[in-house]
Amino acid sequence: MKAISYGRYGGPEVLEYGEVRDPKVGPDSVLVKVRAAAVNPVDWKCREGHLDGALDAVFPVVPGWDVAGVVVRPGPAVTEFSVGDEVIGYVREDFLSRGTFAEYVAAPVRTLARKPRNLTFEEAAGLPLAGLTAYQVLTRALEVKEGDVVLVHAAAGGVGSLAVQLARHAGARVIGTASEHNHDFLRELGAEPVTYGEGLVDRVRGLAPEGVDAAFDTVGGDALKASVELLAQGGRLASIADSGVTGLGGQYCFVRPDAADLGRLTELVEQDVVTLHVEETFPLERAADAHRKSEEGRTRGKVVVTVDWPD
Known part of the structure; x- marks a missing residue:
């Protein structure tokens, strides 16, 4: 072949x-x-x-x-x-x-x-990979629930864009980092966009003065450090990009194949919850x-x- x-x-x-x-x-x-x-x-x-x-x-x-x-x-x-x-x-x-x-x-x-x-x-x-990653991190590592404020890094990317939609479906308010040309795209998905880079912490605090309940890092490095600063009391942190998250009190996540989870994602797509x-x-x-x-x-x-x- x-x-x-x-x-x-x-x-x-x-x-x-x-x-x-x-x-x-x-x-x-x-x-x-x-x-x-x-x-x-x-x-x-x-x-x-x-x-x-x-x-x-x-x-x-x-x-x-x-x-x-x-x-x-x-x-x-x-x-x-x-x-x-x-x-x-x-x-x-x-x-x-x-x-x-x-x-x-x-x-x-x-x-x-x-x-x-x-x-x-x-x-x-x-x-499959992006959807399972978003689903498993949000439901298991971060346990996102209705009323949470969730920060998603690189929210316009493959994993990030699906995480935004799944978190919104769970009833969370979502703040997503992205370059400015992707802000309208994030708004269409239901997220409040912020530009990443210098000053990110202040921009997110402007939207969530009391901090975020959960932060989903898909980038590592400075994004992970910013996430730690932005967590509210008792906030949850997970990263798929930087294993150093464990030393900061968060979870490092690597997606695993799961037919049941993938079947659930198929259902959500067919219900027009996820695009x-x-x-x-x-x-x-x-x-x-x-x-x-x-x-x-x-x-x-x-x-x-x-x-x-x-x-």
Whole structure:
């Protein structure tokens, strides 16, 4: 099959388009014909070797953990899905090798859920990792509830934009950091936008003089430090970008595959509680350009790679 792969760590130039071996389908997996796969910051961080201390790389590595596609063959133990089912998945294993930037991927059923009927494959591909991250942080680490004031950093990005919508659905008031050109976008999502950078603490205090009940850091560094200053008494703090949060009394969170959580997100999308924004799409052979776009760090919503199939 055709896929994107890399045989060594490095920049986008190490990504190659070509033939790789077809995936084997285990008893608890299904073979998915990939229609779209989203790019996430963790993809290029893995490609650069930043997760080498946690995840073994079995080269050549096919990158990508997000997928939207169609089941073409269930494994012998699978009862959850049938041929022709449209699915989404956060297909992460505990090593790097068999990713989703390919024509086919063998996906364990524990990583999959039904694709939302009201989304295109391109939109749906952006839901699993970002949606699960936002959902798991808000519901478990931060325990956001009605009446809370929640600060979300990089609120126009893939995770941030979904966190805004989920927190609003929970009945929280949301303050979101973003560059000024994304402020109208955040207002449409239901957040009160503030510009990040110097003076951020004062700008947030102008909106929430008594502090925030929960802060969701997706950036690390100065954003995390600002979050600590802005917490109200008893406030909760979580970060997906900076493990140093644990030394500040908060939780460091790494998203995990969860079919039930992903199914709940599908329901929320179909109820029009959550919408997905795709910034730009690239064909599979241009995955290196998709990585470069993601690395710019100014993306609104998601960057997605597509696989073209003849009708």
